[in-house]
Amino acid sequence: MVGGRARARSPRELTDDPKAWPEQPSADVAAEAVRLIARTLALVLNDQSLSLRATAAGSGVNRQAIADLVAGRSWPDVATVARLAHFTGTTLWPAGTNIDRKRTH
Numbered sequence: 001m002v003g004g005r006a007r008a009r010s011p012r013e014l015t016d017d018p019k020a021w022p023e024q025p026s027a028d029v030a031a032e033a034v035r036l037i038a039r040t041l042a043l044v045l046n047d048q049s050l051s052l053r054a055t056a057a058g059s060g061v062n063r064q065a066i067a068d069l070v071a072g073r074s075w076p077d078v079a080t081v082a083r084l085a086h087f088t089g090t091t092l093w094p095a096g097t098n099i100d101r102k103r104t105h
Contacts, residue, residue, distance in 0.1 A: 012072030036094035059087035
């Protein structure tokens with residue numbers, strides 16, 4: 001598996017309080033990125049009154065994959081995030097957050 005054992009635990013399990021997903025921040029940079037994507041996607045689906053079924057049909061992403069992403073049970077791939085972003089018309093990748101890597105050159 002890409003990422004080795006780093007992805008053996010789900011993103012939500014890498015927070016201090018998994019029950020508070022997606023509001024509970026994670027110290028793990030990758031889990032934090034997934035948390036922010038999941039939180040944004042959940043808000044967008046709610047705002048646009050989109051069901052998981054409608055989102056799956058419109059985006060071409062499996063309904064269970066969407067549910068698992070929103071619930072923090074899985075590590076989404078780039079294609080999944082891109083398809084969901086395109087379908088919802090929303091930028092899902094977090095920008096300007098503490099997950100951005102700072103270079104010191």
